[in-house]
Amino acid sequence: xxxxxxxxxxxxxxxxxxxxxxxxxxxxxxxxxxxxxxxxxxxxxxxxxxxxxxxxxxxxxxxxxxxxxxxxxxxxxxxxxxxxxxxxxxxxxxxxxxxxxxxxxxxxxxxxxxxxxxxxxxxxxxxxxxxxxxxxxxxxxxxxxxxxxxxxxxxxxxxxxxxxxxxxxxxxxxxxxxxxxxxxxxxxxxxxxxxxxxxxxxxxxxxxxxxxxxxxxxxxxxxxxxxxxxxxxxxxxxxxxxxxxxxxxxxxxxxxxxxxxxxxxxxxxxxxxxxxxxxxxxxxxxxxxxxxxxxxxxxxxxxxxxxxxxxxxxxxxxxxxxxxxxxxxxxxxxxxxxxxxxxxxxxxxxxxxxxxxxxxxxxxxxxxxxxxxxxxxxxxxxxxxxxxxxxxxxxxxxxxxxxxxxxxxxxxxxxxxxxxxxxxxxxxxxxxxxxxxxxxxxxxxxxxxxxxxxxxxxxxxxxxxxxxxxxxxxxxxxxxxxxxxxxxxxxxxxxxxxxxxxxxxxxxxxxxxxxxxxxxxxxxxxxxxxxxxxxxxxxxxxxxxxxxxxxxxxxxxxxxxxxxxxxxxxxxxxxxxxxxxxxxxxxxxxxxxxxxxxxxxx
Numbered sequence: 294x295x296x297x298x299x300x301x302x303x304x305x306x307x308x309x310x311x312x313x314x315x316x317x318x319x320x321x322x323x324x325x326x327x328x329x330x331x332x333x334x335x336x337x338x339x340x341x342x343x344x345x346x347x348x349x350x351x352x353x354x355x356x357x358x359x360x361x362x363x364x365x366x367x368x369x370x371x372x373x374x375x376x377x378x379x380x381x382x383x384x385x386x387x388x389x390x391x392x393x394x395x396x397x398x399x400x401x402x403x404x405x406x407x408x409x410x411x412x413x414x415x416x417x418x419x420x421x422x423x424x425x426x427x428x429x430x431x432x433x434x435x436x437x438x439x440x441x442x443x444x445x446x447x448x449x450x451x452x453x454x455x456x457x458x459x460x461x462x463x464x465x466x467x468x469x470x471x472x473x474x475x476x477x478x479x480x481x482x483x484x485x486x487x488x489x490x491x492x493x494x495x496x497x498x499x500x501x502x503x504x505x506x507x508x509x510x511x512x513x514x515x516x517x518x519x520x521x522x523x524x525x526x527x528x529x530x531x532x533x534x535x536x537x538x539x540x541x542x543x544x545x546x547x548x549x550x551x552x553x554x555x556x557x558x559x560x561x562x563x564x565x566x567x568x569x570x571x572x573x574x575x576x577x578x579x580x581x582x583x584x585x586x587x588x589x590x591x592x593x594x595x596x597x598x599x600x601x602x603x604x605x606x607x608x609x610x611x612x613x614x615x616x617x618x619x620x621x622x623x624x625x626x627x628x629x630x631x632x633x634x635x636x637x638x639x640x641x642x643x644x645x646x647x648x649x650x651x652x653x654x655x656x657x658x659x660x661x662x663x664x665x666x667x668x669x670x671x672x673x674x675x676x677x678x679x680x681x682x683x684x685x686x687x688x689x690x691x692x693x694x695x696x697x698x699x700x701x702x703x704x705x706x707x708x709x710x711x712x713x714x715x716x717x718x719x720x721x722x723x724x725x726x727x728x729x730x731x732x733x734x735x736x737x738x739x740x741x742x743x744x745x746x747x748x749x750x751x752x753x754x755x756x757x758x759x760x761x762x763x764x765x766x767x768x769x770x771x772x773x774x775x776x777x778x779x780x781x782x783x784x785x786x787x788x789x790x791x792x793x794x795x796x797x798x799x800x801x802x803x804x805x806x807x808x809x810x811x812x813x814x815x816x817x818x819x820x821x822x823x824x825x826x827x828x829x830x831x832x833x834x835x836x837x838x839x840x841x842x843x844x845x846x847x848x849x850x851x852x853x854x855x856x857x858x859x860x861x862x863x864x865x866x867x868x869x870x871x872x873x874x875x876x877x878x879x880x881x882x883x884x885x886x887x888x889x890x891x892x893x894x895x
Contacts, residue, residue, distance in 0.1 A: 376398055377401065379441045380401065380402050380403065381403045381431055382404065382431075383402035383409070385413065386409070386413035386415075386416035386424075387416070389424075394420050398423070399425065400417060400422050400423065400424050401439070402426045403429065403431065404426060405428055405429060410428070541574075542572055542575070542607055542850070544561075544564065544576055545578075545579050545601060545606045545608070545609035546576050546577065546578050547579045547580070547597065547609060548612040549583075549585075549612045549824070550615040550824040550829075551612075551823070551829040552613055552825045555830075556613075556835070557611075557612040557839060559839060559887075560610055560818075561610070563862075566895055567858055567859055568855060577600060577605070577606060579600055580594050581631070582627060583614060583616060584615065592627045597627075597631075598634050601631070601634075601635055602815075607850055608818070608849065609817045609818070609846075610817065610839070612819075612839070613822060614627055625670065629670075631810075632664060633664060635815050635817075636814075637664075637810035637811060637812040638663050638811075639697075639698055639811045640660075640661040640811075640819075641658060641660055641661075641808060641845070642658065642660075642661065642796075642806060642807070643656075643658050643807060644657050644659060644776075644793070644799060645657075645800060646800050647867040648861070648864045650867070653777040655799055657776065657781065657782060658781050659782045659789060659792060660698060660701055660705060660782065660784070661783075661793060662698040662783075662785050662789060663698075665689045665691060666688055666689065667688050669687065671689075673685050689734075690734040690735070690737050690738050690785060692737060695737065695741040696741050696744075696745060698783060699741060699783055701783075702781050702783035703758055704750070705781055707754070709780065709781065710758065719757060721779075722742075722746070722761075722780070722783060723763055723782045724738075724742040724743075724761070725762070725763055725764075725788050725792065726738055739762065742760070743760070765784070765791075768782075768792060772795065773799070776796065793806075793808075793821065801878050802822075802878055803821055803823075804820075804822055804834070806822075807820060807839075807842040808842060809849060811849065816845075816846055816849045816850070818843050818845050819842055820838030821838060833876055833883055835874075837863055837866075837867070837887065837891075841863060844859040844860050844863075858895055861894070862893075866894065874887065875887060
């Protein structure tokens with residue numbers, strides 16, 4: 294299999310989970326190569342990998358590599374559903390211990406050693422997961438009769454040729470149009486004792502069972518691996534769920550302050566109406582906000598953070614927060630804190646005129662870096678000799694954060710290009726910065742974005758998209774003069790915040806603009822408006838931004854058809870029912886009235 298053909302296969306988004314539990318079998322010494330027949334020789338897999346991974350994360354891979362190892366650790370992915378799992382080289386079925394039964398419809402074990410079958414069945418009964426066992430080797434698997442959603446594989450092969458052959462067989466078992474995820478990573482060669490042992494005796498195709506609770510998706514980019522390994526960075530592939538769980542959906546609701554308590558219930562009503570009745574929908578109500586802080590002294594309870602981190606939620610909706618303009622001791626914005634704790638590094642904001650509206654159509658997406666810039670809140674104030682004060686703020690722009698936000702922006706552009714197949718021009722990404730003044734921080738952001746364009750996605754970005762750049766001040770001018778000329782805009786945190794709020798005026802008001810806070814493992818839909826205390830409790834808050842944010846969340850989770858129906862219903866109301874619209878759009882309507890109209894058109 295050539296590098297070129299393999300690369301094309303990998304780009305078709307599939308999921309192979311590499312489990313390192315018993316990969317030791319052929320990587321140790323020739324005298325125990327037939328360890329499959331002697332399972333007692335193995336350390337118990339769970340405790341083995343727990344000890345090794347603790348050592349790896351504690352000691353790192355040597356000088357210059359620890360940061361990369363930490364990136365890998367922090368960006369492992371857990372799909373929303375595994376569906377039908379095929380475990381190749383199942384052994385005693387220890388993979389079953391780490392699978393969430395609610396995310397698995399069936400577990401198929403491929404294990405030629407029949408002595409292990411009773412253990413597999415016992416693990417299946419313990420986990421309440423249906424089990425089927427195939428007593429065959431990998432080359433005997435038949436893609437025509439196997440329906441598979443996720444593959445778990447212990448690769449007990451040494452040569453690159455054999456690994457490629459193995460992966461080729463596994464890839465053939467997956468459906469060509471299957472949506473799934475590939476997370477690839479590489480590590481550099483090191484003189485560190487742990488890493489040398491790892492490289493010498495451990496197959497370099499490896500994955501991680503993480504946190505003792507669920508199986509995470511991991512795979513090496515096979516076409517790039519070679520000794521010495523050259524990078525300690527997470528490579529390219531995205532983090533959307535391997536498949537949506539079509540049987541159940543659990544969404545956290547965080548109304549927070551002001552009108553958030555009115556628009557989030559409206560969005561939840563629309564979600565409930567648009568999903569098939571067969572779906573078990575569960576809303577989990579969570580607390581946060583300035584008003585909560587005033588009552589309890591806590592703006593973001595640990596219970597809210599834990600619910601978003603522990604895998605019990607598929608996603609969440611956030612309403613609005615009343616952040617005071619003056620310093621309040623002990624308080625910080627809960628949504629900013631959530632973005633940081635969950636590493637929701639991108640705020641994606643579509644700014645779109647409704648389908649059917651008159652005038653030139655506006656259809657842009659602003660992709661805002663969500664974790665850095667001045668929003669790291671590193672500020673201080675000093676007293677001068679003359680008694681006056683001077684305040685300072687630190688601005689952080691990192692290559693890692695810039696690269697991943699730029700990559701997301703270009704991936705969004707690629708997808709928009711696929712939707713607009715008959716367009717005369719390639720999708721355009723506009724990089725917003727102020728590097729003529731901030732030559733170091735914005736200079737780095739600009740440099741990384743340019744590199745992603747030229748070299749990202751194995752050349753796909755340069756071949757299938759365009760890039761231009763705008764200084765942030767001229768960007769604001771052009772945004773209001775010719776908004777229809779923009780497609781995808783990517784910006785550091787502060788600039789993205791300002792231009793996306795300003796762009797809302799182009800399509801009516803902040804009350805119609807949605808956003809999604811997106812990370813590698815979680816997504817929170819969030820209307821861009823504030824808590825609007827002047828109208829809170831009056832029943833006239835515009836629910837459209839919240840409904841559109843819910844649509845973005847559903848789309849992210851794989852419910853694309855349902856999200857499209859929500860968007861179409863909102864457009865109908867905006868274009869055909871001016872009499873029903875809320876005061877921010879010049880109407881006399883109510884929150885409930887707009888919501889009812891959207892529900893009518895679903």
